[in-house]
Amino acid sequence: MGFSLAWHIVLACFGVGLPGLVLFAEWRGIRTGDVHYRLLARRWAKALGLLFAVGAVSGTIVSIEMGVLWSGLMSRWGQVIGLPFAIEGIAFFIEAIFLGIYLYGWDRLPPRVHLWSGVPIFVAGLSGAFFVVSANAWMNTPTGYTIRGGKITNVDPWAAMFNPATGPETTHMILAALMVTAFGTASVYAVAMLRGRRDRYHRLGLLMPLTAGAILTPLQIVAGDWAARGVAAHQPVKLAAMEGLAKTTKGAPEALGGIFYDGSLHYAIKIPDGLSLLTRLNPHATIAGLDSVPADDRPPLVTLVHLSFDTMVAIGFGLLALGAWLAWSWWRQREFPRTPWFLRAVAVSGLAAVVATELGWITTEVGRQPWIVYGVLRVANAVNPEPGIQYGFWAVLGIYAILTVVTVAVLRHMTRSVPVPREPQPADVESYRVT
Amino acid sequence: MTLPDAVAAVLWLGVTAYALLGGADFGAGFWDLVAGGAHRGKQQRALIEHSIGPVWEANHVWLIFVLVVMWTAFPGLFGAVSSTLWIPLTIAAFGVIARGSAFAFRKNVTALWQRQAFGAAFAASSVVTPYFLGAAAGAVASGRVPPGIGTGNAVTSWWNPVSDLTGALAVVVCAYLAAVYLTADARRSGDQELIAQFRARALVAGVAAGIIAVAGIAVLHADAPALSTGLTHRALPLVIISAAAGIIALGLLYLRLFLTARIVAALAVTAVIWGWAVAQYPYVLQSRLTISAAAATHSVLVAVLVSMAAGAVLLVPSLLWLYLIFQRTELPAGRDVAAGAGRARASG
Numbered sequence: 001m002g003f004s005l006a007w008h009i010v011l012a013c014f015g016v017g018l019p020g021l022v023l024f025a026e027w028r029g030i031r032t033g034d035v036h037y038r039l040l041a042r043r044w045a046k047a048l049g050l051l052f053a054v055g056a057v058s059g060t061i062v063s064i065e066m067g068v069l070w071s072g073l074m075s076r077w078g079q080v081i082g083l084p085f086a087i088e089g090i091a092f093f094i095e096a097i098f099l100g101i102y103l104y105g106w107d108r109l110p111p112r113v114h115l116w117s118g119v120p121i122f123v124a125g126l127s128g129a130f131f132v133v134s135a136n137a138w139m140n141t142p143t144g145y146t147i148r149g150g151k152i153t154n155v156d157p158w159a160a161m162f163n164p165a166t167g168p169e170t171t172h173m174i175l176a177a178l179m180v181t182a183f184g185t186a187s188v189y190a191v192a193m194l195r196g197r198r199d200r201y202h203r204l205g206l207l208m209p210l211t212a213g214a215i216l217t218p219l220q221i222v223a224g225d226w227a228a229r230g231v232a233a234h235q236p237v238k239l240a241a242m243e244g245l246a247k248t249t250k251g252a253p254e255a256l257g258g259i260f261y262d263g264s265l266h267y268a269i270k271i272p273d274g275l276s277l278l279t280r281l282n283p284h285a286t287i288a289g290l291d292s293v294p295a296d297d298r299p300p301l302v303t304l305v306h307l308s309f310d311t312m313v314a315i316g317f318g319l320l321a322l323g324a325w326l327a328w329s330w331w332r333q334r335e336f337p338r339t340p341w342f343l344r345a346v347a348v349s350g351l352a353a354v355v356a357t358e359l360g361w362i363t364t365e366v367g368r369q370p371w372i373v374y375g376v377l378r379v380a381n382a383v384n385p386e387p388g389i390q391y392g393f394w395a396v397l398g399i400y401a402i403l404t405v406v407t408v409a410v411l412r413h414m415t416r417s418v419p420v421p422r423e424p425q426p427a428d429v430e431s432y433r434v435t
Numbered sequence: 436m437t438l439p440d441a442v443a444a445v446l447w448l449g450v451t452a453y454a455l456l457g458g459a460d461f462g463a464g465f466w467d468l469v470a471g472g473a474h475r476g477k478q479q480r481a482l483i484e485h486s487i488g489p490v491w492e493a494n495h496v497w498l499i500f501v502l503v504v505m506w507t508a509f510p511g512l513f514g515a516v517s518s519t520l521w522i523p524l525t526i527a528a529f530g531v532i533a534r535g536s537a538f539a540f541r542k543n544v545t546a547l548w549q550r551q552a553f554g555a556a557f558a559a560s561s562v563v564t565p566y567f568l569g570a571a572a573g574a575v576a577s578g579r580v581p582p583g584i585g586t587g588n589a590v591t592s593w594w595n596p597v598s599d600l601t602g603a604l605a606v607v608v609c610a611y612l613a614a615v616y617l618t619a620d621a622r623r624s625g626d627q628e629l630i631a632q633f634r635a636r637a638l639v640a641g642v643a644a645g646i647i648a649v650a651g652i653a654v655l656h657a658d659a660p661a662l663s664t665g666l667t668h669r670a671l672p673l674v675i676i677s678a679a680a681g682i683i684a685l686g687l688l689y690l691r692l693f694l695t696a697r698i699v700a701a702l703a704v705t706a707v708i709w710g711w712a713v714a715q716y717p718y719v720l721q722s723r724l725t726i727s728a729a730a731a732t733h734s735v736l737v738a739v740l741v742s743m744a745a746g747a748v749l750l751v752p753s754l755l756w757l758y759l760i761f762q763r764t765e766l767p768a769g770r771d772v773a774a775g776a777g778r779a780r781a782s783g
Contacts, residue, residue: 053538054539056492060528066502066506067514067517071518071584075510075584078731079510083739086742092499101757109760120753158738384521399529407536410543413543
């Protein structure tokens with residue numbers, strides 16, 4: 001299931017963020033009449049249609065897997081956590097409807113009506129992301145129910161949905177989705193510019209998403225800090241794994257990198273009192289270590305959790321630096337940096353943002369093990385016991401591998417079969433069919 | 436009517452919507468499969484693609500709606516069904532992936548062999564998914580899914596006479612609905628040959644559905660006595676309505692009253708689905724689990740109803756707008772006009 005989700009999440013990021021970009025470009029096109037904006041909007045919209053279709057079906061699979069794989073979880077806890085999924089379903093429905101209207105109605109609706117018909121896509125995308133991530137947040141900080149004599153009673157689905165982790169997790173993921181879209185789109189144009197396409201079309205295609213990414217990244221760093229504090233408060237064992245902290249320590253060091261084996265962290269760069277300072281703003285604060293719970297309750301792959309977390313944060317600061325570089329250059333000369341190293345950095349920033357997102361999910365999901373619902377239900381007790389399920393895993397792996405290759409191939413073909421003209425004219429814009 | 440019953444009715448409305456909208460969508464894929472070679476089938480495939488293009492994603496969201504309402508409001512039922520029937524559900528899931536992606540990919544490639552490959556994937560999965568979903572439904576209807584996690588047989592629960600019947604019936608009914616809808620769509624294009632082709636297909640599919648349904652009576656009588664009794668007693672009015680509507684729809688097709696045929700065909704399918712529910716009431720799992728026993732706690736059921744009602748307020752007008760825009764627009768021949776109008780608008 002992790003594999004399906006890892007795949008779905010990349011597409012979902014574009015599903016959330018790309019409508020925003022497309023609408024912005026279309027809006028600028030209507031305001032200024034500039035053909036470059038108008039063409040960008042159309043070409044991005046066509047990519048959006050394809051990505052949304054593939055993302056939607058991958059989302060359907062995930063829903064089915066929830067039942068097929070995790071029958072133990074869903075049969076007992078489905079009623080507590082089902083409501084956000086139900087509301088996300090409505091949000092997704094609205095997205096699908098308005099995407100149909102927006103894409104197929106491009107030359108059929110009056111321009112302003114058309115622009116407005118795209119707004120529900122963006123709003124519904126953000127809402128859907130909020131609701132579905134709140135369900136995951138519940139798995140980390142389960143609330144909204146009472147257990148009496150082994151039975152689940154007093155179910156309050158609204159309290160379950162608005163649990164302590166909901167705020168930080170949803171904010172962090174929504175910003176991540178927007179950043180993946182921003183840096184991902186900018187990378188495409190950075191590559192084109194490195195290959196010599198320096199016209200206005202590619203400039204706008206680079207600057208619009210890159211500026212958005214530069215603005216979002218500092219916000220994401222703050223959101224990340226908020227999320228980490230939440231983990232420190234509610235899931236101390238997960239924080240211990242993220243930091244590779246074996247023993248409960250007063251004045252705990254911040255450990256960068258390193259490998260965890262034989263019960264402790266080796267080869268890490270340690271900043272004295274760093275973790276205590278970061279978490280509690282007090283260099284002498286006591287931070288719980290992995291030893292605060294029995295061995296059975298500790299996450300099994302501490303090195304993976306720790307390195308995933310550290311790498312994700314490193315990428316985050318790298319993107320922050322990239323945004324700052326752009327801001328500095330713009331302030332000095334109203335232009336992005338001339339050196340090819342800047343474009344090369346942007347060219348990899350998209351992939352970096354995707355990697356950071358996946359590493360974040362690995363951190364939070366593996367870090368929660370052995371629990372599927374923290375402190376309440378173990379993974380082993382949640383899974384479908386029917387024999388043969390593991391064959392399903394290999395089938396899913398194979399199918400997603402094929403799907404990835406084909407999606408990339410079709411996207412490339414789509415963009416190359418109608419090359420962007422050197423100096424686009426209104427006729428080029430109108431003849432470009434979005435569907 | 437109790438609160439669990441009310442939520443069960445909402446769930447069943449979702450199943451009905453999926454059957455009528457998603458089902459027709461699958462059926463369109465079936466006709467794409469049998470449309471003929473690259474040259475002969477071109478007109479039919481163009482019509483199919485044009486008809487389902489804007490609406491197919493919205494049509495299939497109903498499946499997610501059904502899954503989600505089931506696991507929220509009837510978690511025990513969901514757990515039992517999805518654990519025992521994991522094989523047909525997984526195959527149906529793969530069919531959904533193949534279908535959606537192949538449809539999206541086919542539009543964006545130019546080489547003939549690629550269009551044919553994606554076309555084949557799209558069409559084949561349009562048959563596979565309804566078959567396995569139908570088989571899963573048959574498993575539940577014939578009492579082969581016991582309560583509890585993974586307590587039923589993972590293979591024979593969905594591979595048995597009743598499931599084979601319901602699977603086949605699902606495919607044929609989807610094809611039938613699609614053909615009826617496409618006939619009406621073809622009329623807007625004005626292509627007489629296309630209209631005749633789909634009308635013939637609708638008639639054949641309708642007759643096939645009728646034959647399978649009649650054969651089904653014998654199968655159910657032998658293999659699923661509880662359901663059979665329910666259908667012939669409590670649910671008999673609905674069964675009769677379905678049969679009558681089916682026959683009337685055939686007549687309407689013959690007389691070329693396509694729009695009315697559409698409505699009556701939809702009625703026939705709806706009556707079958709609700710007939711099943713009435714026949715089984717109050718059990719969700721035949722003789723073992725009732726609606727109220729399977730239901731979540733009161734607060735959850737209320738929350739589901741409230742959020743679905745709020746959602747409907749947003750969704751129903753939006754869906755109507757979607758269908759209205761694309762029912763009224765020109766078919767492929769008219770695209771030049773639209774582009775010309777766009778050009779005039781841009782320069783004016």
